[in-house]
Amino acid sequence: MKLITAIINPDRLDHVREALIQADITRITVSRVTGHGRQEDIDIYRGQRIAPNLIPKIRIDIAVNEEFVDMTVDTIIESASHDPVAIGDGKIFITPLEECIRIRTRERGGRAI
Amino acid sequence: MRKRIAAALLVLPLLVQAHSTAWAAPEPYTDSGTTSWMLTSTALVLLMIPGLAMFYGGLVRTKNVIGTMMHSFGAMVIIGVLWPMLGYALSFGPGVLGGFVGWNPDYFMLQGIDESILPSHIPEYVFAMFQGKFAIITPALIAGAFAERVNFRGYAVFIALWSIIVYSPICHWVWAPDGFLFNLGAAGAIDFAGGTVVHISSGVTALVAALYLGSRRGYPRNVMHPNNLVMTLTGAGLLWVGWFGFNAGSAIASDLATARALTVTQVSAAAGAFTWMVIEMLQHGKATSLGVASGILAGLVAITPAAGVVQPSGAFALGALASMVCYTAILVKNKLGYDDSLDAFGVHGVGGIVGALALVFFVRPGWMAEAAVKAGGSWTVWQQLGVQAAAVGITIVYASVVSLILLVLIEKTIGLRISENDEMSGLDHSMHGEHGYGLINLN
Numbered sequence: 001m002k003l004i005t006a007i008i009n010p011d012r013l014d015h016v017r018e019a020l021i022q023a024d025i026t027r028i029t030v031s032r033v034t035g036h037g038r039q040e041d042i043d044i045y046r047g048q049r050i051a052p053n054l055i056p057k058i059r060i061d062i063a064v065n066e067e068f069v070d071m072t073v074d075t076i077i078e079s080a081s082h083d084p085v086a087i088g089d090g091k092i093f094i095t096p097l098e099e100c101i102r103i104r105t106r107e108r109g110g111r112a113i
Numbered sequence: 114m115r116k117r118i119a120a121a122l123l124v125l126p127l128l129v130q131a132h133s134t135a136w137a138a139p140e141p142y143t144d145s146g147t148t149s150w151m152l153t154s155t156a157l158v159l160l161m162i163p164g165l166a167m168f169y170g171g172l173v174r175t176k177n178v179i180g181t182m183m184h185s186f187g188a189m190v191i192i193g194v195l196w197p198m199l200g201y202a203l204s205f206g207p208g209v210l211g212g213f214v215g216w217n218p219d220y221f222m223l224q225g226i227d228e229s230i231l232p233s234h235i236p237e238y239v240f241a242m243f244q245g246k247f248a249i250i251t252p253a254l255i256a257g258a259f260a261e262r263v264n265f266r267g268y269a270v271f272i273a274l275w276s277i278i279v280y281s282p283i284c285h286w287v288w289a290p291d292g293f294l295f296n297l298g299a300a301g302a303i304d305f306a307g308g309t310v311v312h313i314s315s316g317v318t319a320l321v322a323a324l325y326l327g328s329r330r331g332y333p334r335n336v337m338h339p340n341n342l343v344m345t346l347t348g349a350g351l352l353w354v355g356w357f358g359f360n361a362g363s364a365i366a367s368d369l370a371t372a373r374a375l376t377v378t379q380v381s382a383a384a385g386a387f388t389w390m391v392i393e394m395l396q397h398g399k400a401t402s403l404g405v406a407s408g409i410l411a412g413l414v415a416i417t418p419a420a421g422v423v424q425p426s427g428a429f430a431l432g433a434l435a436s437m438v439c440y441t442a443i444l445v446k447n448k449l450g451y452d453d454s455l456d457a458f459g460v461h462g463v464g465g466i467v468g469a470l471a472l473v474f475f476v477r478p479g480w481m482a483e484a485a486v487k488a489g490g491s492w493t494v495w496q497q498l499g500v501q502a503a504a505v506g507i508t509i510v511y512a513s514v515v516s517l518i519l520l521v522l523i524e525k526t527i528g529l530r531i532s533e534n535d536e537m538s539g540l541d542h543s544m545h546g547e548h549g550y551g552l553i554n555l556n
Contacts, residue, residue, distance in 0.1 A: 005338035010548065011176075018537075056548065 001097035001110060002069050007033070008080040008090040013058050016044045019079035020062075025072055027113070029061040037088065063100055065088065065110045144234035150367035151239045152183040157247035157358025162189045162253060168406070169257050170549075172455050173343030177261045178340055178549035180540025184256035184268060188249050191273050193384075196245040197223045203281035208291045215285045233365045243362060244284075251280055252312045257455030258319030261337075262329050262536055265544040267483060267529035273504070275318065279515050283508055284310050294504045295387030298496065299488035302504035306363035308418025308469040309508040316462020317509050318516040319453060325520050326530050328452035328487065330537065340549075342402055353382055354414045360420040374420040377428035378413065384432030385412020392440050407443075410460050417466030419475070427475025434471055435464045469505050473498045481520035508540065 008016060013030070020028060034054035065074055073092055081089055102112040166185035173181045192200070198221065206217030219225025220241075229237035252272035256263075287302065287310050294302045294309075304310060324344040329337070339345060361375035389408025390400045415435030416428055423431065442463040443456055453459055473494050485492040523529050534544035542548065 011542040014176075014537040014539075015534075 001100055001113065002064055002066065003093070003095045003097045004064060004069065004072055004076075005093040006062075006064045006076050006080065006090060007035070007037075007057050007092075008060065008076070009082070009088055010056055010058050012080045012089075015079040016060065016076055019075050020072070023075045024033055024064060025062065025064070025068065025075070027062070031059045031061075033057050033059045037091075050057075055088070057082070062113050065113055069094065141230040141232065143230055143236060144367075147233065147365075147367045148235045148239060150371065151235050151243060151362060151365065154358035154362025155239060155243045155246060157248070157355045158243065158362065159189075159355075160350050161246075161250055161355035161359065162186070164348045164355055165253055165425055167344045167348030168352060169260065169348070169455050171341040171343070171348060172339045173261050174242075174337055174539070175203050175340040175550065176539025176541055178541065179547050180265070180544050181260050182549075183265065183540075183545060184260075185253045187265070187269055188253035188256075188272055191269055192249040192252060192276050193245070195247050195273060195276055195451070200248050200276060200281055201244065203277065204248070205241075205289055206282070206285040208285065208289065210290065212286075212293055214282045214290050215291075226462070231365075235365070240365065243365075247307055247311055247359075248276060248280055248284070251307075251315045253275055253458055254315040254461050255319045255322060256458035258323040258325050258453045261456040261540065262326065262531060263529050264337065264452075264527070264531050265540070267523050270527055271523050271529065274519050274523075275516065278519065279314060279318065279512055280310070283314050283511065286507075287504065294507065297501035297503060299492045300384065300480075302500050303422055303472060303497070304418045304420035304469065304504065305368055306360045306417045308414075308465045309504050312414050312417060312461040312465030312507045313469065313505060314512040316458045316460075317512045319457035320451075320462060321513045321516050322520055323453040323458065324418075325517060325524075328450075330391075330533060331446070332452045332454075333450060339403070346402055346406055351445045353409055353413065356382070356417075360417060364421065366367060370421060377420050377423055377425055380425045380428040381416035381432035381435075382409050382412040384429045385409060385415065385436045386434055387442060388412075388433040388436035389413040392437070407439070407456070407460060408436045411439040411464045414461055414464035415471075417465070418469045419472035420449050422477060422480050423472055423475040424477050427472070427477075430475060431468055434469045435510060439463050440468045466505055468510075470498065470501050473501055 006016070010032075017028070017030075020026070032054050036054065060076070062072055073094070074090060099108060100110075100112045101108050105112075127443055161535070162185050166182040169185065170178050170182040201223060202217050202220035203214050206215035206220055209216045217225070223238070223241055226237040226241060231237050231240055252275055255272070255275070286294040287304050291296060298428070302309070331337075346527075356378055357375055360378040361371045364374055366371040386405050387410035389404045389411065393400050393404045412432035412435055414429045416423075419427065419431055439456075439460050443459045446453055446456070476494070476497070481492060481494075481497075484497070488496075520529065531540075531543065
């Protein structure tokens, strides 16, 4: 099992969500987050050094069984990219997932995903 | 009230003359009481635009909140420029082109009214600005029908042309002293504050636009939750408050007629909201805040044409009737499946038609007696209903046909419906490069 965490641009949320649904990946958690990516350089206005604001992003968390990892990742990459390519399209992190439990049934492991 | 405007505008040329020949006619004077109320009303009607922005803005999805509010503010800006330039002359100038529309070169940029005081004892500037607010809110109402899916540039051009080609002629027919609907039948078609001019014209256009532009992506399969009902309720409240200027100001006076208009406005709004609330309680077991807001609007819309002629009991009936019919209209819309996103037709179009027609059954006897004298003997409710139906019918046909032509024209040239990609990204990002909220959760 893996936990896929994608940080994407807010204006691509609908694209990604719909693409995931098309690919039959329907169990996702979405949250609104902010942060700094590559656009971290400090600007200088009238002699003042200005740290840029936190940039709003969307975070999507998806727990998947091994065989779905590639498909999920490909779908996100495909649907989250801007055309033309732009800085700020986001990142995907994949981490090993030790355990997964469905609270209602107490099922554990791959079946609970 | 309309009589007053009529008298006011007919005497206007004389007034100008009176000024040039200093000795003629009694000097028109400004009545400070009337003028202060009319100035207040003018400001109250303008308050309805941010009210509408909040009402509509709260109902769309998070990604479209700025785009939707900008539809209202866009009207405030664009019609705000157009009205003093052209709109007032086209609406309230003497009839040209066989009475199709008004025109008075002196009203261009309002340059001819600098010294003008109307016989209702208010400066003409106040009247022109008061009317200008009506011209602003009318196209802004349409935006509810095609929320979340139009190009801002196309929208801007659409409301500018619509205001000139649709609003001004209808306004001229119904409210100018030489307008043909103003003089239809014994005592004219009854439209106190804009049932036909504002609500039916915008509501019908909204329906045509919703049908022509098509549904939002995913409608009705996907649920589209309002992003902020708190803002919607605040907006509905502001609309209610502003409506006192809209209706009670339309008396162009500060007297008994004003008091009557204000009273029936209050009664009808409350009756409308109450009825909607009861219907929802019976149907779903819960009264929703959006239901109450819709009921308030239905009641206010229905009383708008009638505020000068009905008594409080009539206002109760009109408010309640409007809520019942509008509620049904929205059920029918859901059955038919067209996407009048924020029910601009369902509330303003339907409510306006209900008010403009049903008001004849509640007209105060004094008004009917006066009409009978003018008609030379008798004047029945049914004859007045015929006049009302004619005014409503003409408004519906004219607004829908011309709006459809405008829509097709703009869609084929500038483009009105946005691309699928832009629609998915949301208007805020794709049209304005902004987002409405900081860290508030998504919906």
